[in-house]
Amino acid sequence: TVITYAFNLLVNHLMLVPSVFADKLLVITVATKESDGFHRFMQSAKYFNYTVKVLGQGEEWRGGDGINSIGGGQKVRLMKEVMEHYANQEDLVILFTECFNVIFAGGPEEVLKKFQKSNHKVVFAADGILWPDKRLADKYPIVHIGKRYLNSGGFIGYAPNINQIVQQWNLQDNDDDQLFYTKIYIDPLKREAINITLDHKCKIFQTLNGAILLNYFGNYVPNAWTQDNGCTLCDLDTIDLSTVRPNVTIGVFIEQPTPFLPRFLDILLTLDYPKEALKLFIHNKEVYHEKDIKVFFDKAKREISTIKIVGPEENLSQAEARNMGMDFCRQDENCDYYFSMDADVVLTNPRTLKILIEQNRKIIAPLVTRHGKLWSNFWGALSPDGYYARSEDYVDIVQGNRVGIWNVPYMANVYLIKGKTLRSEMNERNYFVRDKLDPDMALCRNAREMGVFMYISNRHEFGRLLSTANYNTSHYNNDLWQIFENPVDWKEKYINRDYSKIFTENIVEQPCPDVFWFPIFSEKACDELVEEMEHYGQWSGGKHHDSRISGGYENVPTDDIHMKQIDLENVWLHFIREFIAPVTLKVFAGYYTKGFALLNFVVKYSPERQRSLRPHHDASTFTINIALNNVGEDFQEKPNTIFSHS
Numbered sequence: 001t002v003i004t005y006a007f008n009l010l011v012n013h014l015m016l017v018p019s020v021f022a023d024k025l026l027v028i029t030v031a032t033k034e035s036d037g038f039h040r041f042m043q044s045a046k047y048f049n050y051t052v053k054v055l056g057q058g059e060e061w062r063g064g065d066g067i068n069s070i071g072g073g074q075k076v077r078l079m080k081e082v083m084e085h086y087a088n089q090e091d092l093v094i095l096f097t098e099c100f101n102v103i104f105a106g107g108p109e110e111v112l113k114k115f116q117k118s119n120h121k122v123v124f125a126a127d128g129i130l131w132p133d134k135r136l137a138d139k140y141p142i143v144h145i146g147k148r149y150l151n152s153g154g155f156i157g158y159a160p161n162i163n164q165i166v167q168q169w170n171l172q173d174n175d176d177d178q179l180f181y182t183k184i185y186i187d188p189l190k191r192e193a194i195n196i197t198l199d200h201k202c203k204i205f206q207t208l209n210g211a212i213l214l215n216y217f218g219n220y221v222p223n224a225w226t227q228d229n230g231c232t233l234c235d236l237d238t239i240d241l242s243t244v245r246p247n248v249t250i251g252v253f254i255e256q257p258t259p260f261l262p263r264f265l266d267i268l269l270t271l272d273y274p275k276e277a278l279k280l281f282i283h284n285k286e287v288y289h290e291k292d293i294k295v296f297f298d299k300a301k302r303e304i305s306t307i308k309i310v311g312p313e314e315n316l317s318q319a320e321a322r323n324m325g326m327d328f329c330r331q332d333e334n335c336d337y338y339f340s341m342d343a344d345v346v347l348t349n350p351r352t353l354k355i356l357i358e359q360n361r362k363i364i365a366p367l368v369t370r371h372g373k374l375w376s377n378f379w380g381a382l383s384p385d386g387y388y389a390r391s392e393d394y395v396d397i398v399q400g401n402r403v404g405i406w407n408v409p410y411m412a413n414v415y416l417i418k419g420k421t422l423r424s425e426m427n428e429r430n431y432f433v434r435d436k437l438d439p440d441m442a443l444c445r446n447a448r449e450m451g452v453f454m455y456i457s458n459r460h461e462f463g464r465l466l467s468t469a470n471y472n473t474s475h476y477n478n479d480l481w482q483i484f485e486n487p488v489d490w491k492e493k494y495i496n497r498d499y500s501k502i503f504t505e506n507i508v509e510q511p512c513p514d515v516f517w518f519p520i521f522s523e524k525a526c527d528e529l530v531e532e533m534e535h536y537g538q539w540s541g542g543k544h545h546d547s548r549i550s551g552g553y554e555n556v557p558t559d560d561i562h563m564k565q566i567d568l569e570n571v572w573l574h575f576i577r578e579f580i581a582p583v584t585l586k587v588f589a590g591y592y593t594k595g596f597a598l599l600n601f602v603v604k605y606s607p608e609r610q611r612s613l614r615p616h617h618d619a620s621t622f623t624i625n626i627a628l629n630n631v632g633e634d635f636q637e638k639p640n641t642i643f644s645h646s
Helices: 036-047 073-083 108-118 134-139 159-166 177-185 188-194 211-218 261-270 287-300 318-330 352-358 394-398 439-449 487-494 523-536 569-587
Strands: 005-007 025-030 052-055 093-097 122-127 149-158 196-199 206-208 248-254 278-284 306-310 337-342 345-347 363-366 405-408 414-418 454-457 463-465 509-512 515-517 560-562 597-604 623-625 637-643
Touching: 025 073, 025 108, 052 073, 073 159, 073 177, 093 108, 093 159, 122 159, 122 206, 149 159, 149 177, 149 196, 149 206, 159 188, 177 188, 177 196, 188 196, 211 405, 248 261, 248 318, 261 287, 261 345, 261 487, 278 287, 278 318, 287 306, 306 318, 318 337, 318 439, 337 345, 337 352, 352 363, 352 414, 439 454, 487 523, 523 597, 569 597
Parallel strands: 025 052, 025 093, 122 196, 248 278, 248 337, 278 306, 363 454
Antiparallel strands: 005 206, 093 149, 122 149, 337 414, 345 463, 363 414, 405 454, 509 515, 560 597, 597 637, 623 637
């Protein structure tokens, strides 16, 4: 068979033939298996009320290895058998078409009207590519406008004439159907006797040489998504989880040093899904994260009965690890779904797993994006070399202007696959290896070639993606430096959850004139900042002579470590601009600060080194002091930021 992506183009303002005539159109297709493409085809046929006869159901496919190879004779043999029953019905019109790569975009009346206007008994789809025997090119009639070559993916004709063609078949199931039809067409005597033509101008059959483009059209045609009604197919064939509880294996992949990993692992335990129905497969490539995995395992083992951890000592490649994780579900007959999650995914919706299962797709991913960017976990199109290309609707999908479930050529980071799909269409173990492709691209290419559709859903807010490219692990608490790369996650971890109430509720206290108390840091921020300073350990000793400052002399010395010494200065200044400056504007009405400070440091008060600090003037516009310890317990450490005049 040839690579045929044909669908009937909808053309408006046509005079319709009587519906009685439309009843005389029979669509015939061949499907030995009910693929995603077959279901899409039948869905579009049902939309336009076509009568469809499916041949080959339940048969073994013996027509060749795939869409890119010679074969397809089995389809002709099946047509030959069935057409014997219609051979004498002169008023019956037969439309044969492929099904796995075809969408109807117009109704029977329209198709019959166009066929009638062709003034031929049989019309084949036309193509700009000659296949499979290019040596036959000069035997084709010259065409000045339109496509010249026959495409056997679709043809329409009166039943006796179609029968006249297919009864000439005397070859094997794995011989080529397109070559068979081509030889009949290029024979002038047979072409004239049967009265065959090609749909040179694609008025009935629009042939596309690219399944990805067809899948894109299928997101909209016929009326799958409209501006007025949105997604019209999203709620078809969904699963009611109130009556079933599928078993899910979650595959977790930590393939590079990743910020905020403990939070990611904790999210697994907060998913709104029965823990007794979950199993975990965790691949951790990084020695750096082994302590996080151990802490998580000690918590998770009390809730999840099966947890398999593959650590860095196994020295697995990313592809090998992902193959192993997927196979962990594939080999388990009780595994209904495989939910793969990379460590850079932040799921903020606890119902994500349930939502994806309810959609009842073989492969479906939740849309996640990087905060404030168009970077996401899917591609809407592919370039000619198989890499990223932006589809026309990509930005609208990412920004939520078009909401639905979208058939896409590539998805990564987080996705759900049916267990029975892994044990049928995708039953090979090596799906993450393909030529020199990255594992995610290899998986998607293999899925595309198997005809398994991949969907992305943006019907709900699911979460976001972390940036991991510039994650520096040379510090003690490395997440402290993530304020630029992952500002939302930094804020969630380090800013007090009551901070926003400063601006919405009256929670700022004023114990004396021009002194204000308000929440700023989380407990985790205080603890990690203290740990970072203690880990650095080079406290100044509270001496007047200080080579770190201009002039080398400190009038009121403290036992401190400057933010510059641990390379946290830029982070601290950004923190001041983002979180302190808005508060100064609230408490000092009309005052705007640039948020710049010459000295930023943490002071350590201890009986042995510095017991107290004598009163002094900071020579600053304002000063902020943050207590890093628990009041009444060990109130000994605090940071001190001295602001310059602005």
